[in-house]
Amino acid sequence: MEGYLIAIFISILIYLLLAGGLALQYGFTGLVNFGHVGFFAIGSYTSALLALKGVPIPISLAAATALAALSAYPLGMIALRLGGDYLAIVTLGFSEAVRMMLQTEEWLTRGMHGLPGIPRLFAGWVEPQKTDLLILILLVVVCVGVFFLIHHIIKSPFGRVIEAIRDNEVAVRALGKNPAQFKTRSLMLGAGIAGLAGGLQAHYLTFISPEQYVPLITFYIWIALVLGGVGSLRGVVMGTVLLVGFLEGSRFIRDVIGGVSEVQMASLRIWVIGVALICVILYRPQGLFGSSPKRSR
Amino acid sequence: MTQPMNFSRRGFLVSGTALAALGAFSGSAFSQSEKVFRLGALNSITGIGGPYGPYMLEAIKIAVAEVNDAGGAAGRKFQLFAEDDQTKPEAAVLAVKKLIEINKVEAVVGIWPSSVGLATMPITNEANLITMNTCGAPEMLTENKKGLAWMFQASNAIFGSAFAEVARQRGFKRPAVMAFNNSTFVGQANHFKESWEAKGGKVSAFVIYEPNQSSYRTELSRVLATKPDVISLSAYRPDATIILKEWCQSGQDCKFIMPGWTANEDLVKALGKEATEGIISISNVAASQSPAYKRFAAAFKKVANREPDIFAAQSYDMVITLALAIEATGASADVLAINGKIPSITSGNGQAVTSFTEGRDALRNGKPVNYNGASSRLDFGKHGETVPDFGVFDIQDGNLVLKETIPGHTPA
Amino acid sequence: MALLSVEKITAGFGGFRALDDVDLKVGQGELVGLIGTNGAGKSTLFSVATGYIPASSGRVHFAGQDITGLAVHHRVRRGLARTFQVPREFSNLTVFDNLMTAAPEQEGEKLSALVFSRGKIRQEEERLTAKVCDVMDFLNLRGVEGELAGKLSGGQKKLLELGRLLMLEPKCIMLDEPFAGVNPVLIEQLCERVIELNQRGIAVLIIEHNLAELARIVPRLYAMDRGRVIAHGSPDAVLADPAVREAYMGGVI
């Protein structure tokens, strides 16, 4: 029982990190990033490959964060030159390009065979059954740290500018500030957080393959953000808990009600998500848990 | 910051409590009887495995019913808990944790893709669970560190070299290779190439294609341009349907060698008789001849209204094998003891049996048994892998016709 | 020597010539008006001068330097700032934060500084807060300091935009229809502030439809029609110009 709950919480927390990064990019900067899973993948593979080469996990995680953030730099430069509408498709294309590369460059990534036997976090520290608990604790610490960081950033003068960009980019230029610079940094920060999430996931699952990094993951994070409410960290947290909780919790619905086949259950699950998404946007634009965004001082 | 964290903590507590309540409910509802074997079915109901997973689950249900109707294995009835892994490793990890932690299963059967097999193995090993799968990745063998995993599907290496063997026996000179880009099929393709070239041949074209396209004509043209006399096509049904359609329309003459789970009656139904005429389909065994298969297929048709594919047959065998192992160990045996019995009831000189009741009766009379299943003879190697005989079928006028049986062997 | 000088500027999109060989000068500390009918090219001229739209030919000079190729933000940093016809407030930020954001070259805008020089940022914030308070006092925005900018009235938004410009300490401000959609009381107030700013030495260029109001405050006026400057000089002279009367609906002013 506890083991399963721990697993669910781990999965929630990994999604939460991803959502935090995207909230910084979209919720606070207005960047329509549809390639979040690409940064997640880069983080996973960087950390996994380094750790398999014998690099200590803390260092490989740091490298994963750094590389994911760096990969956002050229992307930002290209996409921001093109203007807002194109960022979505450029980032989506980027994440697919990353996945194709992971599939094809077998010398590095073993392609579709995936990477088995990735060193597990805290392996050998305690008895195997307890490592999950340690991983959960680590993730809680990381999440609190990251969300504290995000909170700190959006309350800073830097945060003021990115929110101003979200509200009106043209006016920010009229104030003598270069929006591209701020947007690139916000994109990189969010990407770095996604990379860290990827690294942590790799050392938790111990097996990764390119099929895990499909655009659906990006869409799930968007859904979590929209459900919870984009403009506040509280909304982000609640949206993620709600989405992952529902995806996982729906397993029990079938155990309890019965009479629905597995295929139909899978369809129902997606249907509920789709309709919930529509209804939230129609009837509760600020999200289920969001209030209208306001900076407090 | 205190605000959001408070909320997230409350969220955790609320959802945690809710889950705990549900877990307690499902736990208490099922735990009255002690003489139960809790069996988990982890199938790829959605995702790429969608065309196969639901039928695998049907097969498992048929086998479970068969065992339970016969009074259970060593008196223990199977209680089935089914989960969808969505053909995704990370969803599978959660699903398998749920099966272990909430449903307290003692074995997990029906795992289909290697990615799920590899991702869940550390967890099932840690929990000392028997797992039975259809994974073909060679890493499954090396990662099977506790010997708890049983591969009911021949590995890619064995499959690939069997394809090459058949191609050679049929006298083909210029084979080409086309494969769907996933670990199973790329593995098959590579082993085909290796074992063909090991005996001094050359492969005229080697193309790995991306799935989910609406046309594979460019890839196919590239292969056909090299004028092969046979194409080893490692594909699933949707892409195979498109490729064969486009090949048929191209009018170029050439044969196909394909895995049995793709080249079967469903493919004929999708494409018609003309496009599928002469396809060489390779399966684990002379399946249609085995009594186990015949009985299973009849039961399966009643439920699913179609012929079972090889994965369904393998899933059926998983449950029967497990049941016989339990029967052989006795009602109070633990999982590890049951696991230890699996090799001895599937191979050796015991009485050949083809159904659970047959095997059970023999075991009760103190005789050793050798279960020959619906999917293959089921002889396991030392890493838990099957090395089946392969049935070579030709599709003639829409029907699979058995031409020969060749022994599978692990390539050096 | 003029502070801002626009020389022989031509600009357009597609086949349409929005600006055709336009010349315009604003001297140091001068107050200049720009009038013209809808679509005459006034806003486009602003956009070319401030770098939002590239000119297809011609040069823009500011404070003695050629700024034709510079990006918007570089021009602003040199002291050339503008407002927009439709107010572009940061609607989800408070009035206070709108003004704080406007302050140039803040240390706290650097991510590294958030970690390494937090004390410095705190000092800077205190200094800027004082400055923002001055600006709010000057523009009479004290009462709404905590409101979200999106909730302000049209006139207050115009004041806020002016306030943001003041945070920049510019040499020249270009105001695009500052009185449009503003109630008469506020217009009066805005007028006074603009004159006061001009007296402090800031050059001002104003686009306005309200000719009476404009003629009252500016000593010099340009008139545009269909992408060209058709007249310039004292308000009386420009308004009496036949070409201008012709452009304004056959002489009815």
Added chain:
Amino acid sequence: MDWLSVANAAINGIVIGMLLALPALAITLVFGIARFPNAATGDYMTLGAYTTVASQAFLGGSVVTSVFGAMSVTALVSLFFYFWVFRALAERSQVARLIASIGVAFAVRSTITFFAGQDQHVVDVPLVRAWNFGGIRLLPTDLYILTTALTALVIVFCIMHLTPTGRRMRAIADNAELAAASGIRSKRVMIFLWSLTGAFCGLGGALLGIKAVVVPELGWELLMPMFAGVILGGIGSPVGAVLGIVTFSIAQEVASLFAGPPYKIVFAFVILLCVLLLRPQGMFGRPMAAR
């Protein structure tokens, strides 16, 4: 690489491109008029394909009547979602409409799989051999598809240029504010827009179902190339959408000869990036003036 394979790859690209031109046109019209990238486009196609299969199986009609049936069903579904969702979101942000359309996509697809399952289906059409012109292969089926797509495109361009509703549509696509100011009643235009784009997606899906196989992810998987094609041609430009998607498809097919199939998507994407960097408004888009 010899020119024959390049020619064959290009022909294949043209066929796929023309087929996808129908939904791509729907994307670009919706973008121009309702101002958002409609992510449900792909699943409207899927719906069209499944409806064709279903009406063939249950009503036993010919392929042609089934395709018409599919077009009407998708048109109705598209209208339904306009009245329920997109009409109410007209005043909201582009991203809100985009996310809502993802919700619509999920709802449509899961409804299909709830009833039809995950397994593949096929549209029953006879297989015909290709005509071979000295190594260049032409498929009769492809020619039918090409003709159908072309006819549909000609019809829609006629509608847009010759009928009052079509002219209103183009006016709104050009400048929504101006159109509203000059008194164009947009409700009728919207109804027309959504039924037209729905029917086009349905037709595209049905044709794709005939050419390939009918699976639940049929349309969803094509969203990326379709959006890329639309952007390549210039968002909001109907001619651009058609030429953009055809160019994109040809580029993809020819690229797979040189770069290998897995990099097909990447390569096509790089082309898109280059075009955009050189000409941000796309091949046929007009630069937008900031005010």
